[in-house]
Amino acid sequence: xxxxxxxxxxENLELMINFILVHARKQGFDEKMLxxxxxxxxxxxxxxxxxxxxxxxxxxxxxxxxxxxxxxxxIEIVDSGIPFNPLExxxxxxNLPLEERGIGGLGIFMIKKIMDKVTYKRENDKNFLSxxxxxxxxx
Amino acid sequence: METNFSVSLxxxxxxxxxxxxxxxxxxxxxxxxxxxxxxxxVNKIVFFVKxxxxxxxxxxxxxxxxxxxxxxxxxxxxxxxxxSVLNVVKMSGLDNFMTIxxxxxx
Numbered sequence: 001x002x003x004x005x006x007x008x009x010x011e012n013l014e015l016m017i018n019f020i021l022v023h024a025r026k027q028g029f030d031e032k033m034l035x036x037x038x039x040x041x042x043x044x045x046x047x048x049x050x051x052x053x054x055x056x057x058x059x060x061x062x063x064x065x066x067x068x069x070x071x072x073x074x075i076e077i078v079d080s081g082i083p084f085n086p087l088e089x090x091x092x093x094x095n096l097p098l099e100e101r102g103i104g105g106l107g108i109f110m111i112k113k114i115m116d117k118v119t120y121k122r123e124n125d126k127n128f129l130s131x132x133x134x135x136x137x138x139x
Numbered sequence: 140m141e142t143n144f145s146v147s148l149x150x151x152x153x154x155x156x157x158x159x160x161x162x163x164x165x166x167x168x169x170x171x172x173x174x175x176x177x178x179x180x181v182n183k184i185v186f187f188v189k190x191x192x193x194x195x196x197x198x199x200x201x202x203x204x205x206x207x208x209x210x211x212x213x214x215x216x217x218x219x220x221x222x223s224v225l226n227v228v229k230m231s232g233l234d235n236f237m238t239i240x241x242x243x244x245x
């Protein structure tokens with residue numbers, strides 16, 4: 001696993017996403033899947049940037065490496081912000097017409113739709129979001 | 140930051156042209172542009188997206204925002220979407236509530 005720590009701010013979003021995409025490319029994803037991983041990376045990181053550290057600054061540590069069991073990528077996003085388990089959030093109702101839509105939850109919904117495994121744990125006052133995508137998985 | 144969107148209103152048709160990437164870094168600026176049209180008569184909201192390569196949920200929220208704030212009765216169009224963009228729109232179920240066309244036909 002390779003690790004890198006970034007200050008959790010919007011200006012660093014592209015740097016953080018690129019760090020993840022460089023590793024995804026190494027694992028052999030095609031351009032289409034890299035686009036989806038880009039989306040997942042943005043949605044996960046933006047949540048921490050926007051809500052993780054209310055009223056102060058903090059860090060995001062990103063770790064990337066090969067998935068353990070099959071060809072693919074393991075992405076771990078760690079922050080020491082407020083406890084936040086994205087998997088506990090209610091899913092948005094995607095059958096609602098536009099005028100009745102709420103504004104939240106869509107990013108996490110897409111992460112779960114795209115990735116093969118999404119797990120969360122809170123440990124040592126940190127949030128750990130772990131994301132796995134396998135090469136060739138067309139989930 | 141380079142501007143990759145434009146917003147205009149003509150004869151009740153709100154035209155939004157989006158290009159490149161609409162993500163969390165530039166969606167708020169796009170939303171500010173959309174906000175300027177609030178209060179005017181809008182019958183159609185048309186997103187021209189043939190040069191749009193990437194849209195994140197922050198961008199989708201602007202589409203929802205436009206519909207809710209400009210005219211709940213207005214028809215929403217998505218014109219010329221690339222596959223990558225269309226996939227994200229479909230994933231979120233927004234495709235069911237928009238008219239999706241290659242070229243804008245009223």
